[in-house]
Amino acid sequence: MNKNGLNEPNKNKILVKKLNLFYKDFQALKNVDLDIKANKITALIGPSGCGKSTFLRTLNRMNDLIEGVKVEGAILLEGENIYEPEVDVVNLRKRVGMVFQRPNPFPMSVYDNVAYGPRIHGLKNKRQLDEIIEKSLHLAALWSEVSNRLFKSALGLSGGQQQRLCIARLLAVEPEVLLMDEPSSALDPISTLKIEELIQVLKKNYTIVIVTHNMQQAARVSDVTAFFLNGELIEFGSTEEIFTRPKDQRTEDYISGRFG
Amino acid sequence: MKPRSSFDKALIEIQEDIFQLANLVEQAIFNAVQSLIKLDPAGAAQVIMCDEEIDELYAKIESKCIKLIATQQPMARDLRIVVTGIKILLSLERIGDHAVDIAQATMCIRESELNRKCSEYLTKMSRIVQQMIKDGLGAYRERDAQKAQEMCTLDDEVDHIFTKIFQLLIDNILADPKSIVQSSYLLYVSRYLERIADHATDIGEAVIYLITGERKKLN
Ligand SMILES: Nc1ncnc2c1ncn2[C@@H]1O[C@H](COP(=O)(O)OP(=O)(O)OP(=O)(O)O)[C@@H](O)[C@H]1O
Ligand SMILES: [Mg+2]
Numbered sequence: 001m002n003k004n005g006l007n008e009p010n011k012n013k014i015l016v017k018k019l020n021l022f023y024k025d026f027q028a029l030k031n032v033d034l035d036i037k038a039n040k041i042t043a044l045i046g047p048s049g050c051g052k053s054t055f056l057r058t059l060n061r062m063n064d065l066i067e068g069v070k071v072e073g074a075i076l077l078e079g080e081n082i083y084e085p086e087v088d089v090v091n092l093r094k095r096v097g098m099v100f101q102r103p104n105p106f107p108m109s110v111y112d113n114v115a116y117g118p119r120i121h122g123l124k125n126k127r128q129l130d131e132i133i134e135k136s137l138h139l140a141a142l143w144s145e146v147s148n149r150l151f152k153s154a155l156g157l158s159g160g161q162q163q164r165l166c167i168a169r170l171l172a173v174e175p176e177v178l179l180m181d182e183p184s185s186a187l188d189p190i191s192t193l194k195i196e197e198l199i200q201v202l203k204k205n206y207t208i209v210i211v212t213h214n215m216q217q218a219a220r221v222s223d224v225t226a227f228f229l230n231g232e233l234i235e236f237g238s239t240e241e242i243f244t245r246p247k248d249q250r251t252e253d254y255i256s257g258r259f260g
Numbered sequence: 261m262k263p264r265s266s267f268d269k270a271l272i273e274i275q276e277d278i279f280q281l282a283n284l285v286e287q288a289i290f291n292a293v294q295s296l297i298k299l300d301p302a303g304a305a306q307v308i309m310c311d312e313e314i315d316e317l318y319a320k321i322e323s324k325c326i327k328l329i330a331t332q333q334p335m336a337r338d339l340r341i342v343v344t345g346i347k348i349l350l351s352l353e354r355i356g357d358h359a360v361d362i363a364q365a366t367m368c369i370r371e372s373e374l375n376r377k378c379s380e381y382l383t384k385m386s387r388i389v390q391q392m393i394k395d396g397l398g399a400y401r402e403r404d405a406q407k408a409q410e411m412c413t414l415d416d417e418v419d420h421i422f423t424k425i426f427q428l429l430i431d432n433i434l435a436d437p438k439s440i441v442q443s444s445y446l447l448y449v450s451r452y453l454e455r456i457a458d459h460a461t462d463i464g465e466a467v468i469y470l471i472t473g474e475r476k477k478l479n
Pocket of ligand 2: 052053054181211
């Protein structure tokens with residue numbers, strides 16, 4: 001368990017140093033410095049287009065897939081720069097996994113969805129797979145709702161269940177960091193609160209970075225909040241501090257809804 | 261249309277309501293102190309009657325604050341405005357209650373040598389606590405942390421006078437046990453004034469929190 005930084009409460013999991021990102025000649029991230037603590041939930045907030053998703057994607061090099069992207073600076077995961085050319089990107093994305101805004105289950109059974117990752121990484125043993133599936137679904141707080149329909153299509157689940165299934169699918173490959181881009185924006189309030197509860201539980205064993213447009217959600221779930229504006233990191237601090245006494249007027253204006 | 265302009269209006273309204281409550285409370289304290297110094301039971305009765313108005317207004321403003329929290333989810337400075345509003349309200353309401361306490365005691369205090377001996381202290385104490393309330397609310401209106409902090413230092417002076425009255429009354433009880441009832445009323449009154457100063461200090465602390473976001477203990 002120690003690979004996830006457990007028992008080392010204030011350990012930095014990820015260090016972002018002087019990060020710049022360009023989409024061709026448009027600079028979407030400007031000189032971002034940020035440290036992400038192990039076993040903490042870091043919320044990224046800011047107006048639409050400020051670069052939250054772009055930043056999140058830099059943490060597991062998902063931006064590599066986009067044409068014309070240029071990245072400068074460094075991102076150290078456990079001290080190693082993930083932008084070094086010799087880095088195995090597939091392994092990086094296993095360690096740093098992503099949950100998206102809309103649940104995206106594969107068109108196959110609940111079981112096969114969760115088994116997908118472990119199988120790709122070479123696991124064939126049925127007993128071991130069964131164990132991983134059950135454990136992951138438990139961790140994602142979905143087991144009791146799907147245990148009697150494991151072999152039915154995942155597409156028949158509700159939106160909230162699908163999102164938790166996607167989280168289970170991610171957990172099955174034993175990642176260290178979970179990136180979540182507005183994971184509950186497509187869900188109803190109860191499903192949203194379930195996801196929030198789940199995130200709280202998961203933080204014991206994972207480092208979590210979450211993008212959200214819902215200010216109350218950021219305030220409720222996160223330990224640390226980062227406010228972005230026009231590609232710049234404007235303010236970064238404990239969530240309690242950001243939401244009760246932000247230092248920067250722009251942060252104040254944004255979180256109190258007086259932006260623009 | 262600016263975002264949150266109706267919310268902004270509601271926040272301003274709450275603050276104006278608080279000043280209205282503060283006016284009533286300051287008036288109550290003023291009347292209570294006047295009745296005490298002049299030993300005027302009719303004036304004291306007036307203070308007791310007026311408390312209902314204070315309680316009603318208090319409840320009305322508090323409901324408005326709760327509604328804003330429930331419906332608007334205030335954040336950052338807005339949150340501090342609402343929370344500070346509730347704290348100041350509570351302090352004002354307590355001060356109002358102590359005005360009533362003073363008025364009730366006043367109705368039981370008789371003209372006496374003892375009373376004359378305490379009068380100078382009580383007058384001085386009353387003057388300071390009224391100044392504290394005034395400055396506390398002034399600091400609130402003007403968002404002046406410095407002023408709030410300075411006001412709070414007056415609390416020490418109040419405590420000092422209280423200790424002196426306390427000693428005087430204890431000595432008096434020891435010398436003349438029959439004076440215990442009258443001495444007790446005078447002791448109550450000075451204790452109420454001392455508590456009012458504490459509540460005024462709480463207002464000062466709330467104002468500092470509102471402005472800086474820092475919690476400071478000033479008494
Ligand atoms: N593939 C792309 N090619 C070119 N520009 C892009 C691309 N993706 C994003 N951008 C631009 O980069 C900026 C940041 O976009 P990003 O998606 O990171 O913002 P965001 O903060 O996640 O916004 P939202 O809250 O709307 O999701 C925007 O100006 C956007 O137009
Ligand atoms: Mg986005």
